[in-house]
Amino acid sequence: MFPLGAVLLPGEELPLRVFEPRYRRMIEHCLATDGRFGVVLIERGSEVGGGDVRTDIGTVAVIDRYVRKMGGEFTLVCRGTDRVRIARWLPDDPYPIAEAELWPDEVQPAVDLIPLLAKRDEIERLAARLTRADGARPRRWPKLKLPENPVERSYYLARALPLADADRHRALAAPGPADRVYALTEALDDVIASLRFRLQ
Structure with missing residues (x-):
């Protein structure tokens, strides 16, 4: 180990x-x-x-x-x-x-990705505003290429999102892909709150 x-x-x-x-x-x-x-x-x-x-x-x-x-x-x-x-x-x-x-993932029902993706878009907008406020030019984030398999898709999102290691570990520890997406969506709330605070 x-x-x-x-x-x-x-x-x-x-x-x-x-x-x-x-x-x-x-x-x-x-x-x-x-x-x-x-x-x-x-x-x-x-x-x-x-x-x-x-x-x-x-x-x-x-x-x-x-x-x-x-x-x-x-x-x-x-x-x-x-x-x-x-x-x-x-x-x-x-x-x-x-x-x-x-420890394979549990089979879980499909989950709606729209709330997570909307929060990711908001983080991109807030990060761009913060970058412009610092006098720099914001970079465009890469487009997501979501896998079809729900387990692979949930891990792909965990890798692609701007998260701290504690949140990444919570995603890793989620029993299945639906729980992982819920954990990721909640974690993005903290990222949004931090960016809004820095913009004040």
């Missing part, structure tokens, strides 16, 4: 620089086997040195590309695949290890 100060979502790319000796050993082990490890969010503490408090929900990362530098440091590009739930943390030996199980 690789605890990080950021959330990895299924379908997301994760660049990593691995320099701590214990995690270099972990990556060596992964490269010698199936190239997979788990990523969880650190709730409290630091990525370096241990002693952190970790969440119990994470994502499987697959190593797509890597470079091993002089001295043993790794530069990796990984990809998030499946969601996992931690059943039990084991002693770090020397890196974090856990008993984990895949």
Whole structure:
């Protein structure tokens, strides 16, 4: 397991620089086997040195590309695949290890995306006003290309929206795609409130 100060979502790319000796050993082990490890969010503490408090929900990362530098440091590009739930943390030996199980999404009824997309549009407008107020030219946000599959679509939205890691983790922990969309829609209210406050 690789605890990080950021959330990895299924379908997301994760660049990593691995320099701590214990995690270099972990990556060596992964490269010698199936190239997979788990990523969880650190709730409290630091990525370096241990002693952190970790969440119990994470994502499987697959190593797509890597470079091993002089001295043993790794530069990796990984990809998030499946969601996992931690059943039990084991002693770090020397890196974090856990008993984990895949946690597929529940099948849930279709959900209306219009409220979420309307809030995203409002955030884009507010962000543009804030950028112009700072004397800069606002950038146009990329157009969303929503997948047909509801689970993939919900994770795509979680990756595409401007959210803090706590909100991204709530999205990851949602039981299914409808719950994930509701969580994302609620999280955008905080983003809108923050932008409006900064514009006052």
